[in-house]
Amino acid sequence: MQPRRRNRPFGAIPASGLSLVCIGVLAVGVSAAVAKVASTGSGKAAAPFVVNYAVPPATIDPGQVCSLEDNGFVSSLYVTLVQYKAKPVPGAGAGITQEDTTGFAPYLAKSWKITNGGKTYTFTLRSGAKFPDGKPMDANAVKYTYQRLLTMGGCGAYFMSAGQGDPIIKAIQAPNPTTLVIQLTRPEALLLHTLTQPNLGIVEPSLVEANGGVQKGKPNQWLASHYAGGGPYVLESYDPSRQAVFAANPSFFGSKPLESKVIVNFITSDPTLLLQARSGNANITVGLTKKSVASLRSQSCCRVVSVSAPLWQLIGLPNEFPPFDNVKFREALTYAVPYQQILSKVAYGFGKIYYGPLPPAFTTFRAALEKPRAFDLAKAKELIGASGVKLPVNAEMVIREGVNDQEQIATIVQGVWKTLGVNLTIRKLAAGPYANAIYADTKKYTLVRFDGPSVTDPEWLLEYDTRCNSMFNTSDYCNPTADALLNKTHSILDPAKRQAIWDQVTKMWVAASPRIPVYEDDYTIVLKKGVNHYYYAQDGFTLNKWGR
Amino acid sequence: MSEATFVDRSPERLRIGGRLAAAARYVVRDRELLIATILLGILVLLALFGPLVWTENPNGIDVGAALQSPSLAHPMGTDGNGRDIFARFNEGARISLAVGALVVLASALVGGTIGLVAGLWRGLTDSLLMRALDAILAFPPLILAMAVTVGLGVGLKTAALGTMLACVPYFARLLRSDVLRLRALPYVEAAVALGATRKRIVLRHIFPHTASTMLIQSAAVFGYAILTLAALGFVGLGAQIPTPEWGAMITDGLQYALTGQWWVALFPGLGLLAAVVAANIYADRARDILDPRGEFARV
Numbered sequence: 130m131q132p133r134r135r136n137r138p139f140g141a142i143p144a145s146g147l148s149l150v151c152i153g154v155l156a157v158g159v160s161a162a163v164a165k166v167a168s169t170g171s172g173k174a175a176a177p178f179v180v181n182y183a184v185p186p187a188t189i190d191p192g193q194v195c196s197l198e199d200n201g202f203v204s205s206l207y208v209t210l211v212q213y214k215a216k217p218v219p220g221a222g223a224g225i226t227q228e229d230t231t232g233f234a235p236y237l238a239k240s241w242k243i244t245n246g247g248k249t250y251t252f253t254l255r256s257g258a259k260f261p262d263g264k265p266m267d268a269n270a271v272k273y274t275y276q277r278l279l280t281m282g283g284c285g286a287y288f289m290s291a292g293q294g295d296p297i298i299k300a301i302q303a304p305n306p307t308t309l310v311i312q313l314t315r316p317e318a319l320l321l322h323t324l325t326q327p328n329l330g331i332v333e334p335s336l337v338e339a340n341g342g343v344q345k346g347k348p349n350q351w352l353a354s355h356y357a358g359g360g361p362y363v364l365e366s367y368d369p370s371r372q373a374v375f376a377a378n379p380s381f382f383g384s385k386p387l388e389s390k391v392i393v394n395f396i397t398s399d400p401t402l403l404l405q406a407r408s409g410n411a412n413i414t415v416g417l418t419k420k421s422v423a424s425l426r427s428q429s430c431c432r433v434v435s436v437s438a439p440l441w442q443l444i445g446l447p448n449e450f451p452p453f454d455n456v457k458f459r460e461a462l463t464y465a466v467p468y469q470q471i472l473s474k475v476a477y478g479f480g481k482i483y484y485g486p487l488p489p490a491f492t493t494f495r496a497a498l499e500k501p502r503a504f505d506l507a508k509a510k511e512l513i514g515a516s517g518v519k520l521p522v523n524a525e526m527v528i529r530e531g532v533n534d535q536e537q538i539a540t541i542v543q544g545v546w547k548t549l550g551v552n553l554t555i556r557k558l559a560a561g562p563y564a565n566a567i568y569a570d571t572k573k574y575t576l577v578r579f580d581g582p583s584v585t586d587p588e589w590l591l592e593y594d595t596r597c598n599s600m601f602n603t604s605d606y607c608n609p610t611a612d613a614l615l616n617k618t619h620s621i622l623d624p625a626k627r628q629a630i631w632d633q634v635t636k637m638w639v640a641a642s643p644r645i646p647v648y649e650d651d652y653t654i655v656l657k658k659g660v661n662h663y664y665y666a667q668d669g670f671t672l673n674k675w676g677r
Numbered sequence: 678m679s680e681a682t683f684v685d686r687s688p689e690r691l692r693i694g695g696r697l698a699a700a701a702r703y704v705v706r707d708r709e710l711l712i713a714t715i716l717l718g719i720l721v722l723l724a725l726f727g728p729l730v731w732t733e734n735p736n737g738i739d740v741g742a743a744l745q746s747p748s749l750a751h752p753m754g755t756d757g758n759g760r761d762i763f764a765r766f767n768e769g770a771r772i773s774l775a776v777g778a779l780v781v782l783a784s785a786l787v788g789g790t791i792g793l794v795a796g797l798w799r800g801l802t803d804s805l806l807m808r809a810l811d812a813i814l815a816f817p818p819l820i821l822a823m824a825v826t827v828g829l830g831v832g833l834k835t836a837a838l839g840t841m842l843a844c845v846p847y848f849a850r851l852l853r854s855d856v857l858r859l860r861a862l863p864y865v866e867a868a869v870a871l872g873a874t875r876k877r878i879v880l881r882h883i884f885p886h887t888a889s890t891m892l893i894q895s896a897a898v899f900g901y902a903i904l905t906l907a908a909l910g911f912v913g914l915g916a917q918i919p920t921p922e923w924g925a926m927i928t929d930g931l932q933y934a935l936t937g938q939w940w941v942a943l944f945p946g947l948g949l950l951a952a953v954v955a956a957n958i959y960a961d962r963a964r965d966i967l968d969p970r971g972e973f974a975r976v
Contacts, residue, residue, distance in 0.1 A: 400935050420757075424936040470740035474757070530913055533932055540758050540918050544738030555918040557831075 183416025192285035201670035207330020247316030268303035361673035387676025461512035520550030727767030765921035788848025796856025900956030
């Protein structure tokens with residue numbers, strides 16, 4: 130009985146081998162096609178400045194943007210009353226600068242004065258500023274913008290309260306086109322900081338009124354995908370799934386942008402971003418994973434810029450849910466994280482480890498109070514024993530799907546905590562459900578989160594991060610004594626006095642071990658050779674300060 | 678007078694040992710089948726005995742040893758969390774082969790039953806069952822499997838259930854057409870005429886003759902089931918962290934494809950390729966061997 134010989138059109142090549150070859154050829158062809166599709170819209174070299182960005186914005190309405198990424202996207206489209214000064218990034222070379230949050234510079238407001246015990250801010254605006262449609266960008270436009278935010282609610286209103294939650298704006302007046310007066314219900318040291326934020330970007334009133342206007346408690350759908358600003362750039366075109374094109378605003382009152390035209394491609398695939406960066410198709414690449422950035426360090430195509438930024442990866446522990454309501458148990462877990470190895474293998478060295486509520490990038494960070502915790506499993510076991518918590522403990526860890534760093538951190542922690550008798554089930558959630566989980570009133574799960582405040586001041590950060598009952602308090606940590614101390618800071622402008630309060634709050638926080646800051650995460654960008662200017666802002670996509 | 682010793686020289690009546698030897702000779706002579714047998718054999722051996730021989734913990738985290746290239750200490754290297762990929766590969770082989778086989782078995786049982794009932798009962802029952810299957814077939818199988826998984830909660834069990842559901846119509850329709858053909862054959866008509874019960878007709882005359890059809894389809898579906906499970910794992914709907922399922926391992930490894938750590942995705946990908954190719958070759962050969970009009974048919 131002989132096996133039947135098949136007719137083989139290609140001779141002795143087995144069908145399975147031929148199919149493998151075909152699959153390989155197809156794969157190469159598809160990859161090439163994908164790379165071509167993902168290439169710049171213009172298809173031409175050099176002329177427009179190309180930025181590849183990993184995170185397409187959810188909205189471009191400055192009054193509704195909430196995340197650091199979205200805030201940053203609108204920052205070059207809108208003007209704010211004031212802006213931060215700039216300072217060089219240490220070790221990054223000439224032309225690389227970052228915002229200096231210790232000082233303010235004029236923007237639409239030429240000058241300002243604070244009176245009435247810190248409750249009245251009077252701004253003198255520059256005259257002659259206009260929107261692209263010729264309408265004046267004056268005090269009335271600013272008043273309209275701020276009233277809009279307060280009426281709509283949402284993130285804009287949160288920023289108008291300087292991140293404090295309570296309504297601090299008593300009145301906004303525009304006695305003449307170049308004078309704006311903001312009266313507060315109480316002094317608030319953070320107000321000027323919030324006025325620098327893209328959320329408070331000034332909109333053109335008649336354009337907004339012609340397209341949905343302002344409705345109480347409701348966002349403006351038109352503005353979510355349209356432009357109504359007067360910043361250094363106008364939005365020439367916008368496809369949220371693909372690309373945005375920025376063109377220099379001829380009626381902008383300030384310095385002309387470094388590049389007259391900027392194409393921002395939204396590319397969520399890390400391998401595609403990496404390929405584009407390597408091949409020089411992008412002048413600036415933002416949002417690459419640390420692994421990909423690390424692979425470019427030795428490449429001749431590009432320059433990697435790393436900025437110490439108040440951004441961090443954290444593991445939130447549900448302080449109100451047993452056994453995480455046990456201080457010793459929480460402390461034990463903080464000794465069961467291989468911080469240095471994670472920094473090395475997940476963050477590829479782009480960061481710092483610390484243990485405390487304030488990250489090292491804060492000027493108010495005190496290394497003596499926020500010393501990193503060691504990876505010490507013996508100590509962790511000892512503390513668990515002392516806590517009285519019965520093992521095994523079964524818990525859930527929530528991470529955002531598609532974020533490799535979070536998945537890696539969760540997997541590592543899952544493996545290590547298993548040796549302690551803490552069994553973690555990892556639950557991956559899409560963006561929407563993940564946000565709901567993060568902001569749930571009471572959390573019953575641990576979570577991994579990439580976080581950072583829009584305003585790099587402890588009052589802003591601690592207000593949402595440690596306040597009892599704050600929806601942004603990722604660990605449901607609550608210390609009424611710390612809250613009382615935070616209440617005092619609103620009216621204290623003296624830096625030394627404020628620092629004394631931060632130090633007290635830090636000590637209380639460290640003693641409570643409410644969560645685990647895994648590492649401070651440096652902000653990394655890849656610049657193509659020939660790109661000589663880059664400016665980092667926490668909420669920063671300051672395209673007008675990027676260029677060749 | 679001595680009794681004649683009967684020596685059965687009929688080629689059709691080979692003894693069992695002879696059948697196995699003949700099968701082995703057949704496999705050896707057919708190059709593709711030989712390769713498929715070797716591949717599948719290796720995977721089965723790794724699945725069965727790999728964890729016993731290579732005792733590394735497939736979920737053992739050693740961040741300091743992350744992304745090490747293949748070596749004697751780690752034959753397939755380590756992944757981003759320092760886990761030994763060879764250990765995870767073996768565990769993944771267990772999962773893929775076992776779950777794939779279970780999916781095939783379950784879908785064959787369910788689909789076969791539906792096909793049998795539809796073919797035997799005809800009429801309204803047949804119509805209703807076939808229209809229900811048409812509705813299932815209207816969905817691309819992978820999309821259907823994804824929908825089931827998302828609806829019931831992600832995980833390996835629901836992924837297997839979704840895959841099984843997507844495979845049921847193929848068994849059902851095939852078996853139905855087989856039953857319709859068989860029930861029209863003269864020997865079945867004769868059995869009916871002789872007063873055989875329906876149960877006897879099904880068990881004695883119809884069901885045994887559908888076995889070859891089911892076998893061929895099972896072999897084909899096995900490869901598809903493994904691929905679908907891997908696809909679901911690839912998009913995060915199948916096995917969850919830290920289960921070492923090949924699809925999920927490939928997804929994890931893709932992020933390293935451009936940064937030089939090629940081994941993280943390659944080995945689970947090769948495992949998947951080997952399993953699917955072997956299954957497809959077996960399905961192809963099974964069809965040839967069991968074809969009643971083929972060269973291996975016994976008259």
